[in-house]
Amino acid sequence: MARDYYGILGVSRDASEAEIKRAYRKLALKYHPDRNPDDAEAAERFRDVSDAYELLSDPEKRRIVDMGGDPLDASAGGFGGGGFSGGFGGGGLGDVFEAFFGGAAGGGRQRRSRVQPGADALLRVGLGLDECFTGVRKPITVDTAVLCEDCAGTGSASKSAAQTCPDCSGTGEIQQMQRSFLGNVMTSRPCGRCRGTGEVIEDPCANCGGDGRVRSRRELTVNVPAGVSDGTRIRMAGQGEVGPGGGPAGDLYVEVHVQPHPVLRREGDDLHLTVHVPMVDAALGTRLDVDDPVGEPVAVEVPAGSQPGARIRVDGRGMPHLRGEGAGDLVAHVEVTVPTKLDATSRELLERLREHRGEDSAVGEDRHGRGFFSRFRSGR
Structure with a gap:
């Protein structure tokens, strides 16, 4: 006599796939050997529940059961008594549990929350x-x-809570039993209705x-x-x-x-700019006023005898330190300007200055600071 697989799962003969699946999940968790390690009766009950689910979740096998047959009864021309575990290549109860629940025995695949x-x-x-x-x-x-x-x-238009998805029963995935040359294989995919969250909004808000x-x-x-x-x-x-x-x-x-910035450039917390100093001011020394980023004047003291490329640092007038007190410095780079056109008076004054100082042009210097032409004229 064929076994009552509907009775094993505790469902009616017209139960839906979702009802069969819920019944199996409940009983599989209850009788799983990992939860009942020393209970032979629970292990036997788990096998019965697994066999019942294998048959009733497969439309063809369920049709045979409804006709009074038993696909697991080899003597009745069934599939050969391999039981539910045989459909998964003999991997054992742990593999069956993993295939059904999507994770290790005793656990389950965590569904994606609808709220992220x-x-x-x-x-x-x-x-x-x-x-x-x-x-x-x-x-x-x-x-x-x-x-x-x-x-x-x-x-939700009514601001009510999300409901359990009827298509996947809240698991977030749809599972199907497929036959292959290796036996029956359980496959799963995200539920299209709830997009893998296990929850649906029955009255979606029109705005969002x-x-x-x-x-x-x-x-x-x-x-x-x-x-x-x-x-x-x-x-x-x-x-x-x-x-x-x-x-x-x-x-x-x-x-x-x-x-x-048209004038200032930043390096770290220091601000750099170039100042153009006439050669007379570079020789005699002078004071220049330059603007900081907000237009406040900053005094730059150019010492007498400043050479082209000299750097004059004004402490604390650069950018504020982002973390901590104080500020960087403002650094003025000196560029000495030489006049290209001289009037008669300026030329006369410069000629007199040259005669007064008695300086000669030099190309290069030796270790005594003398130029090449100076050494040539001195005969050394």
Whole structure:
């Protein structure tokens, strides 16, 4: 007499695939040998439950059972008494459990949550050197996913909770038994209805389509601290993308791009500029006033006898240190300018200066500081 496989699973003869699967999961977890290591009766019960599921989940085998046959009865011309484990290549009960539940025995494949954290967002903003020098509250416009106000992020028009997906019974995947030359093989794929989450929204919000979020353009203000440099990223927590299902928002990163300054250039926290000093002022010494990034005057003392390429450092008048107190320096690079046209008076004065100093042109110098022509005239 054929066995009552419906009775083994505790379902009616017109039970649906989902009902058969739920019954099997419940009984398989209850009688699995890993949970009953020393219980021979539980092991036998697990085999019976596994055999019943193998037959009733396969439409062809279920048809034979409904006709009064027993596909596992070899004497009745069935499939040969291999039981459920035989359909998986003899891998044992652990392999059967893994194939059905998608993971190791006693566990299960973790389904993907419908509510996911949002992604971070990146926005680039251009700043002048003056804004980096003082710091600034900069208005910005961002276009990101935000929480849907109509459904408060639930995705439901009535703001009700998500329901268990009827297609996959909340597992997030659809499993099918397929026959192959190796036997019966269980395959699984993400559920198309719930997209692998195991949950569905019965009355999706018309505004967000059940996603719990919509795209929106927002006006924000970012606090840029003094001393930021090109490429600095400022983090605005919770101002990024809202996640699927109304999940928590990621962060917004504002990346600073410093626009070139017409006079000043930055190296670390130091500010560099070139000052053009007439040759007379370079020889006698002078004082120049230059502007910092916000137009405040900075006095640069050019000492007497300054040579072309000299560097004059003014302490503490560079960029503020981003982390810590104080500031860098302002460094003036001296470029001595020589007049190209002289009036009669200027030429006379320079001639008198040359005669007074008695200097001669020299090409190169020896170790005594004398030029080549000086040595030639001295006969040494």
